[in-house]
Amino acid sequence: MSDRSKSRECVALVTGAARRIGASIAAALHARGCRLLLHYRSSEDEAGALAEQLNGIRPGSAVLLQADLSDAGGAEKLAEQARAHSPKLDLLVNNAARFYPTPIGEVTLETWKDLMGSNLCGPFFLCQALVPELERARGAIINIVDIHAERPMRKHTLYCMAKSGLAMMTRSLARELGPLIRVNGVSPGAIMWPEQQPSREVKDYILERTVMKQLGSPEDIASAVVFLGLDAPYVTGQILAVDGGRSLNI
DSSP states (O other), X not given: OOSHHHHTTOEEEETTXXXXXXXXXXXXXXXXXXXXXXXXXXXXXXXXXXXXXXXXXXXXOEEXXXXXXXXXXXXXXXXXXXXXXXXXXXEEEEOOOOOOOOOTTXXXXXXXXXXXIIIIIHHHHHHHHHHHHHHHHTOEEEEEXXXXXXXXXXXXXXXXXXXXXXXXXXXXXXXXXXXXSEEEEEEEOSSSOOSXXXXXXXXXXXXXXXXXXXXXXXXXXHHXXXXXXXXXXXXXXXXXXXXXXXXXXX
């Protein structure tokens, strides 16, 4: 999928596509001519508004799929919906994720299942379920990782563990699924503040530790996904940090 004519034929499934980074990824792929399968878990109104906007630009170019990827069987349910809408699949973007603190001493089996399920188990089983379609298309998988897969964050051990597993999954699947399927990752740094925003002091501390001294944008992540998904036919097994140089700080 290295030229624009082929990207216009691309069918892409984006998980967690209703809002924030996922919506930006979907819009960027749509602008390159992709037909989109937009997954959401609970943000039905926002997902519907995005699909309506994209279909207004190009009728019939976006459909909605609903599943909870942290549930047992959620990934298989999503894969079945994707096949029902399109037997062809060129690109899978595993963006859906859950993020919240889990201080040691407060971790429960439910939070373990939720964070591991949404950030690691769901993406793995979705990849596994869609291998036949991706192989036929000689397609690609892009996993949205996190710089905290390598740089642990206080009070977020489960999240960091799950994203670290996703990073290894990216490299392992690239080796196992090649040459028919490319698998890469994008690792965001300070792109958007969490919905429960940190204090001004914390924000300043985070930005000060980036080389660029500023917050990135969801479009920065979307551009990296488009590059790896559509324009990098000889790149696999790589995780591209889009973090304003944050990972240079030791």
